[in-house]
Amino acid sequence: MNSLDAKSRLYGLMSFLVIVIFLAGVYGLLTDVLRLPNAVLFPGWQKIIPAFGLSFKQLLEGLASSMGLLAPAVAASVLTGVAAGVIIGLRPKIEAVLLPFIRAMNPLPSTMLIPYAIAVMPTFWFSSWIIIYIGVLWPVLMNTLHGIAMLEPRWIDNARCLNLTGRHLVFKVVLPGAMPQIFAGINAGLIRSFLLLTVAEMIGSKAGLGYFVQYYADFAKYDRVIVGMIWLSFIVVLIMTLFDLLKKRILYWTKKR
C-alpha cells in the first residue's frame, strides 16, 4: 500500500465523518434547538444520548444474541455453499441439471418461509437460523458456480499440463481462481443476512438487536428505537469493513498490476 493510497483513503474517511457530523448537527438543530418535528417520533440528541447510556448493557446483550445467530448461520452457508459449488461446478452435466433450479431459488425471499419455519423448527433460534442460512446459501452457491464457470481456460490448460487433479486441483487452482467471484457472493449474502436477521428477530424473538428495536417501538420509546438503529448500523458497517479487509487479504493477487 503506497502513501498516496493511504492518504486518499484517510481523506475519504474524514469526509464521511464530516458528512455524518453535519447530518447529526442538522437533526439536533431541528429537534433540540428549534423543536420543529413531533418530539415523540423524533427525539433530540438530548434524549437519545442518555438513552444510549441506559441501554448500553441491553445493546451488548442484543449484539451477543444477534451474532450468536448470524455468525453460525452465515458460516454454515458459506461453507456448504462453496463446497456444493465446487462439487457441482466441476461436473458440468450435473450443473446443467441443477442450475435452473438454483437460479430460480436465488431471488425468492426466504422471509416468506418465516411462518413455516417457526412452525416446523423446534425453537425460534433454529427457525431464524434456517431462514438466514437459506437466504445466504443461494448467492454464495450461485457465485461459486459462476466463478468456476468463468475460470480462465488457460489456468485449466496449465493445471492439466501439470497433471493437477483432485484435492490439488481444487485448492491450488479452482478455489483461488474462483475466489473473486466467491467473495462477491459472500458480500451479497452478508448484506442479505442483516436484513433476514432483523426481520426474524422482530417477528418471533425475545432477544437480539431486531427485538430491541421492535420492543421499544411497541412502547413508542423512539429514543431507544433510534439508539438501536444507530447501534445496528454501526455494527453492520463494522462487519462490512472487516469483511473488506479480509477480502483484500485473500485476494492480494487481484490488486492492479
Add this chain to the structure above:
Amino acid sequence: MTDTQRYITVDDVSFGYEANQLTLDSISLIIGRGEFVAVIGPSGCGKSTLLRLLAGLVEPTRGKLTVDGQPICGPGLDRAVVFQDYSLFPWMTCRDNIVLALEQAKLGANKTERRQIALDFLSLVGLAQDGDKLPGQLSGGMRQRTAIARALAINAPILLMDEPFGALDEITRARQQDLLLDLWQGGQGDEKAGKTVFFVTHDVEEAVILGDRVMVMGTRPGRLVRDIQVTLPRPRTRMGSLQHPNFSPLRDLLLNELNLVVDELLLPGSSHGAHI
C-alpha cells in the same frame, strides 16, 4: 530409422473442432531426439492446435501421435509447456509456481529442497531476486523467463512453446531468444539433458534464429507446406545468426513460402510494428 531419430511422431493427424471443418488436415511429421523444431505459419493455420495435440490437451479427430514410441493420451510432465504469457498462476509467487510444478513432477525430497531448486532455476534465468514476487508484479519478459525456468525445472525431455515471446517488445524478445539459445545449447550434447523443442512462432526471423528445422504451415485447412533445414552453425547467438551469410536467403525462402512477401506487414523494416 532409429528410435532417436523418430522421437516424436505425428502420423496422418487431422483435427477439427466441428465435424466437417478441419483445423488441421493430414499432418505427418517426425522429430528427432534433441531437435529444435520451429513451426511457423499465418494465424489460423492451426500451429497452436498442433502444439495442443502434442501437449495432449486435445485429441486428434484422426491419426496418431507418439512420443518415444508411446501414444500420447492426455497431458504429461514429460512435456513441459510454455504458453504465451499465461503459464503461471497469478495467485502464487514465482517461486511457488515452480515449487508446485516440482511437487507434481515428484522432484526434490521436501519443501525446503524444492524451494532451493526453484531458486536455482530462477537464478538461471536471472531472476534470483524475484522469487517472492507475484507474476502480476513482473514485466512480461520476466514472466516468460519464470515460465521457462519452470519448464526447465521439471526436467521434461520435451519443451512445447506456444509463441512464448509473441507478446513481448522487440528488445525483450531478442534477449529472451538469446537466453533460450544459451539454455538449450548448454544442455545439448549431453544425451540425457538435451531437450527436444517444439516452438510455435509467427516470426520468421525468430524461427530461423532458434530452429534446427523450420516447418511452414499453410491455412484453410491447416497443413504442412514445407520442412526447411536451417543451415546455420551451432552454437548460435541471435546476433551471430543475423549476420551469417545464410541468414537472409533462409529468411527470404521462408517468407516466399509463407506467400506473404507481398504483405506489407511482414516486410523486415516494418515487421516490428506488427508484433508490438
